Amino acid sequence: MERNTNEGRRSFFRGAATIAGTALAASVIPLRVANAQQKASKKAMQYQDRPKNGQECDQCMHFQPPKACAVVEGDISPKGWCAAWAKKP
Ligand code: SF4
Incomplete structure (x- = not known):
């Protein structure tokens, strides 16, 4: 039992x-x-196709060569910039 x-x-x-x-x-x-x-829209992230204050996508930790980003949707320029820019470690 x-x-x-x-x-x-x-x-x-x-x-x-x-x-x-x-x-x-x-x-x-x-x-x-x-x-x-x-992913965020380019407009929401204030994306632009040119660098800003010396910061550009190919120096950003979110950049995915050759022209993608982990944060922003669609194709981006390696020389672009957005508000989520963060320096590569
Ligand atoms: S700056 Fe913005 S768009 Fe460019 S790689 Fe970084 S997060 Fe993506």
Whole structure:
């Protein structure tokens, strides 16, 4: 009798852990997809096709050669600039 009760508890907790893990995965995966797809517009980031105060995209940590950016959507110029500029480490 005791053995059946313990097995029942273990089974319950295994089931609960599986449900919790599935719920967590379901909530995290769409967020990752959303983050991967969302970039800021050029207008929102005040993007321009020329450097500003000596700062330019090819010196920025968000620059993705040859003409993409991790922050701003669409093609950018390596000599451009936007408000998210951050010096490459
Ligand atoms: S300055 Fe702006 S547009 Fe240029 S690479 Fe950096 S984040 Fe992207």
